[in-house]
Amino acid sequence: MAVDMDLEAVLRAPAIDMPPYPAKMITLANGKKMVVRQAAINDVPTLLKAVKPTIEIDRDYYDIVGARLYAELLGWYKHRVRNEYCLVGQVDGYLVGIVNGRMVDHDIGMSYHTLAIDRGLRVGSHLFASKMEYHIEYLKQKEVWIVAESPIGFRRWMIEYGLIKQDGVQHELGGAGSYKLTEKLYFDSKPRLVTGTRPVPDKELRIAMAEIKVADETAIREKICGVKGR
Amino acid sequence: MREVAIIGVGMIPFGRRDEDTLLDMLAEASMRALKDAGMEKKGVDAVYVANMGAGILQHQTSVASALVDRLSLMPAAADAVENGPASGASAIKNGVLAIASGYYDFVLVAGGEKMREVVGWKATDFVSTMTHPEVEYPYGVTLPGMAGMFTRLYMEKYGLTRDQLMDVAIKNQKMGALNPYAHVEMLITKEGIAESPDAVVNNPMAADPLHLYDMCPVSDGAAAVVLCPLELAQKATEKPPVVVAGFGQATDTHTLQERDDPTDLKAVTLAAEQAFTMAKMEPKDIDLAELHDAFTILEIAESEHAGFFKKGKGGIAVAKGETSLGGKLPINMSGGLKARGHPVGATGVAQVVDVVFQLRHELGDNRQVKNAKTGFTLNFGGFGNNVVAFVLRRAE
Numbered sequence: 001m002a003v004d005m006d007l008e009a010v011l012r013a014p015a016i017d018m019p020p021y022p023a024k025m026i027t028l029a030n031g032k033k034m035v036v037r038q039a040a041i042n043d044v045p046t047l048l049k050a051v052k053p054t055i056e057i058d059r060d061y062y063d064i065v066g067a068r069l070y071a072e073l074l075g076w077y078k079h080r081v082r083n084e085y086c087l088v089g090q091v092d093g094y095l096v097g098i099v100n101g102r103m104v105d106h107d108i109g110m111s112y113h114t115l116a117i118d119r120g121l122r123v124g125s126h127l128f129a130s131k132m133e134y135h136i137e138y139l140k141q142k143e144v145w146i147v148a149e150s151p152i153g154f155r156r157w158m159i160e161y162g163l164i165k166q167d168g169v170q171h172e173l174g175g176a177g178s179y180k181l182t183e184k185l186y187f188d189s190k191p192r193l194v195t196g197t198r199p200v201p202d203k204e205l206r207i208a209m210a211e212i213k214v215a216d217e218t219a220i221r222e223k224i225c226g227v228k229g230r
Numbered sequence: 231m232r233e234v235a236i237i238g239v240g241m242i243p244f245g246r247r248d249e250d251t252l253l254d255m256l257a258e259a260s261m262r263a264l265k266d267a268g269m270e271k272k273g274v275d276a277v278y279v280a281n282m283g284a285g286i287l288q289h290q291t292s293v294a295s296a297l298v299d300r301l302s303l304m305p306a307a308a309d310a311v312e313n314g315p316a317s318g319a320s321a322i323k324n325g326v327l328a329i330a331s332g333y334y335d336f337v338l339v340a341g342g343e344k345m346r347e348v349v350g351w352k353a354t355d356f357v358s359t360m361t362h363p364e365v366e367y368p369y370g371v372t373l374p375g376m377a378g379m380f381t382r383l384y385m386e387k388y389g390l391t392r393d394q395l396m397d398v399a400i401k402n403q404k405m406g407a408l409n410p411y412a413h414v415e416m417l418i419t420k421e422g423i424a425e426s427p428d429a430v431v432n433n434p435m436a437a438d439p440l441h442l443y444d445m446c447p448v449s450d451g452a453a454a455v456v457l458c459p460l461e462l463a464q465k466a467t468e469k470p471p472v473v474v475a476g477f478g479q480a481t482d483t484h485t486l487q488e489r490d491d492p493t494d495l496k497a498v499t500l501a502a503e504q505a506f507t508m509a510k511m512e513p514k515d516i517d518l519a520e521l522h523d524a525f526t527i528l529e530i531a532e533s534e535h536a537g538f539f540k541k542g543k544g545g546i547a548v549a550k551g552e553t554s555l556g557g558k559l560p561i562n563m564s565g566g567l568k569a570r571g572h573p574v575g576a577t578g579v580a581q582v583v584d585v586v587f588q589l590r591h592e593l594g595d596n597r598q599v600k601n602a603k604t605g606f607t608l609n610f611g612g613f614g615n616n617v618v619a620f621v622l623r624r625a626e
Contacts, residue, residue, distance in 0.1 A: 027421055027428045027429075028428070029432040029433060029443065030417050030418055030419060031417070031419035031421050032422075120414070120416055122431055125431055126428070126431060129431070191430070192430055192431070192434070193430075195427055195431050197427070
């Protein structure tokens, strides 16, 4: 599709400069090493391949999370969402989870979605924690606004971090009750919820950066909603 | 009394079976067992169905009547057996008694539970309904909570270590990863669940000193066995029958605090002793065991109370590999409740099914105990207040 850059200049919102998220490595329960790193905008078409099958998975709200994440990533790719970022988790190069969010302004972060493709290894917990780490420690924001669209998310974010309910505050994702993570809550929770080591050893980082490998659609469905699904 | 044989077994993969009803699962496992016994077209005299919670979880009662109708086994007698997490073994025991007495010849025993229909805390609450309704449940005690307190006492009294508990978890998840029927097919490593700084997230504390990976999963699943008199077994099937050589059942106080020593699982000891006496065997005669490891501590404590190891030595045996494949007494080569899963009503039946697979030498080298001739199962109800044990042997 031809892009009219004159019109694009009007449609594209100006962005705030965002410092990068430095990659880290996390050892999972099975001993495998997950590299958490920032995805580039050019990675989006690959990420969409992984997200697309989840849109039709009616289990644990994967459908709504998948559909919204797909739209958010596409919005970022087409420059229709301002100050969006995406972090990915990779094991041996394979994508095992995605998180994304947005910088509203210098003080407030907007958490969007967390999607675990490999389940049962707390990949979602690690990636959500990485997202909070990015907002508070690297973007230096004072608070992050969060909603949960699934019971799992509610348990993992609202209960485990003790998030603060924000009555009357409208989160960008709409209807669900809006909560916030403050700097204090983050640093109080950090010892038990935020982990990972830096720098990532060269070999692991090289494999992760070389390519985001995506399992085929059948494998993704089986990982998420097979009989062995958690 | 007539000797009783197991001539058919069936099981469906445990896990999260959103697409199946409880009855679907029971029926599928039963049909597999009947087919295995070569009885698809023969009559079944009686059906016993083990189930703990359909009345609560599915708002469904009379499960045995429903299963008989689903399988078109009318006019077979049908009874549901509810004995908490020991329902499965209790149902088999009732089937064994019915045949041993000479009253019935062919009995189907099926056990099943559908627990993933509710969220996790509701499943935990459902299991907690077996605690004392006046002095335990109202105060919020859960089975993981009881197991945590029990573990702490056991550590203090016998020097049990967290490393030994982890050895149980790692062993059983390794075996589960090799078992197509297991809910959890994921290997875990000590680095991932304890040694790495990331383990604080991977394996959080659940009920001090027990962590997430010390717990069994909440599962859906079903298993079934077909029983008949040994004298009819050889005609019924070409597969080697497995004889129910002995069984035992014992009870203890409802609450833990009423026991002289809360670390003493008397019902386990008594049930095991009864089963060994009836079988005219001793613990040393057993080739493999399936124990009720709803929590890692239980595998160790049960292995000691059943007489396989001295008190305080069970954890050491695990650490030395004595309970692994190729060890002195392989325990939970199915993955146990820890990895195969724990659909409560199904578990006692599944333990027997897994031992039958072993005694018929039907498993691959990576799970088969070589030349296994005898097996032991222990199904643990409440927190050790109702325990059922079996000694099984391969018929020669």
